[in-house]
Amino acid sequence: MTGxxxxxxxxxxxxxxxxxxxxxxxxxxxxxxxxxxxxxxxEGHGGPAEWGKLAPExxxxxxxxxxxxxxxxxxxxxxxxxxxxxxxxFAAAVENNGHTLQVAPTGDGPSALTLGGKIYKFxxxxxxxxxxxxxxxxxxxxxxxxxxxxxAGDLAVTGILFRPGRENGALGSVLAAAPRTKGKAAxxxxxxxxHFLPQSAATYRYAGSLTTPPCSQIVTWNVFIDPTELSAGQxxxxxxxxxxxxxxxxxLNRRFVLNDDASQ
Numbered sequence: 021m022t023g024x025x026x027x028x029x030x031x032x033x034x035x036x037x038x039x040x041x042x043x044x045x046x047x048x049x050x051x052x053x054x055x056x057x058x059x060x061x062x063e064g065h066g067g068p069a070e071w072g073k074l075a076p077e078x079x080x081x082x083x084x085x086x087x088x089x090x091x092x093x094x095x096x097x098x099x100x101x102x103x104x105x106x107x108x109x110f111a112a113a114v115e116n117n118g119h120t121l122q123v124a125p126t127g128d129g130p131s132a133l134t135l136g137g138k139i140y141k142f143x144x145x146x147x148x149x150x151x152x153x154x155x156x157x158x159x160x161x162x163x164x165x166x167x168x169x170x171x172a173g174d175l176a177v178t179g180i181l182f183r184p185g186r187e188n189g190a191l192g193s194v195l196a197a198a199p200r201t202k203g204k205a206a207x208x209x210x211x212x213x214x215h216f217l218p219q220s221a222a223t224y225r226y227a228g229s230l231t232t233p234p235c236s237q238i239v240t241w242n243v244f245i246d247p248t249e250l251s252a253g254q255x256x257x258x259x260x261x262x263x264x265x266x267x268x269x270x271x272l273n274r275r276f277v278l279n280d281d282a283s284q
Contacts, residue, residue, distance in 0.1 A: 060233050062119075062264050071233050081235035087270035088228035088241060089152035094272070095224050095279035101136030103223070103242055105178070109210040116199045119232065120265050121258070122146040123194055123211065131213070133168040133176050135240060140168030140176040145213065148266045149258050151181050152231050153224075153243050159266070160247055161255045164216055165231075175230075175239045178223075180216050185249030190215035195257050218246040222281030231267045245281050 058075045060066045066074065072082020080087070110129040115122045124144040125131075131142035144167050151163035162182040169175050182188070190211055197205045222245045229237040 058233065062266070068267050071235065074233065078233045078235065080229065080237055081233055084229055084235055084237050085273045086228055086237045086275060087235060088231050088239065089154070089267060089269055090226065090228065090272050090275075090277070091154040091157065091269050092224045092243060092277055092279075093154075093156040095226075095277040098278045099280045101225075102134075104134040105214075105217075106134070107131045107142070107213045109212040112207045112211050113204050114194050114198045114207060115204040116202050116261065118202050120146045120148065120262060121194060121198050123207070126206065133166075133178065135176050135242070138170060138176075140170045143167045143169050147258060147262075148231070149255075149262050149264065150266050152266045152269075153179055153181070154269050162250060162258060163266075166213060166216075173238070177239050177241055179241060179243035180218065181244065181247040182250045182255075183247040184252050184255065187251040187254060188215065188249060191250055191254055195254060198261070200261065216248055218244050218248045220244070220246040220281065222246065222279070224277055224279050226275055226277040228275075245279065 058078070060071055060074055060078075062068065068081075071078050072080070108130050110125045110131060111127060112123050113126050115124070122144050123146070125142075129142065133140045133142065145164055146167075148163045148165070149161065151160040153159075153163060160181040160183055164180045164182070166178040166180070167175060168177065182191075190213070193207055193209065193211060197207045199205050224241075224243045224245060226241050227237075228239050228241045229235050230239060
């Protein structure tokens with residue numbers, strides 16, 4: 021498969037999803053690397069309620085006004101900037117990093133995302149159980165985040181939700197190779213991220229942040245509305261590793277959330 025393009029309808033009217041501070045993006049990207057040296061968790065001491073106090077560079081976790089994840093239920097119907105995915109199969113390794121399973125290319129790859137004419141190069145994808153984004157208070161069993169970075173340092177992340185159903189082959193290859201403790205292992209064959217995509221290209225879109233420390237507010241989020249299927253066994257396999265690696269829902273504050281699905 022050569023990649024699955026996803027296009028969007030023209031804007032119905034002018035409306036910004038939210039501005040991103042590009043200069044701050046470069047600094048925040050360095051803070052992401054520093055975050056690896058600070059112990060944080062999803063529960064108890066060092067959990068989400070304390071993230072903003074664990075290190076100076078984590079301040080946005082407590083004071084930021086554009087934090088993620090959010091509840092997407094109140095999204096307004098409107099087309100957003102054109103989105104195009106150029107995802108190619110790539111050789112990869114999966115890392116159990118103590119917070120999630122993260123998959124990244126083992127070499128240079130051509131995969132990228134174009135949003136509103138701006139190109140973001142694919143970096144890695146990782147999972148959260150249960151889903152971090154909610155809809156009317158409900159969460160799906162799993163969510164995958166595909167992280168892309170522009171030359172300016174800001175991020176575009178696609179979120180894909182999963183519901184119980186048929187086994188997902190791409191997820192199966194990740195789970196089969198994943199170390200059960202902290203460590204890294206190569207996938208047996210190249211992975212094709214298009215196998216995670218739902219049938220519908222409709223998305224929710226909003227300006228937000230990383231959902232882990234340092235919670236930098238440099239992310240344009242595109243969360244697919246329709247979920248993709250995975251098996252109950254796959255849910256259980258990930259949950260055995262990470263029973264809860266989802267940040268609580270954050271306040272929307274004065275942001276717009278857009279929804280380009282005309283059927284909603």
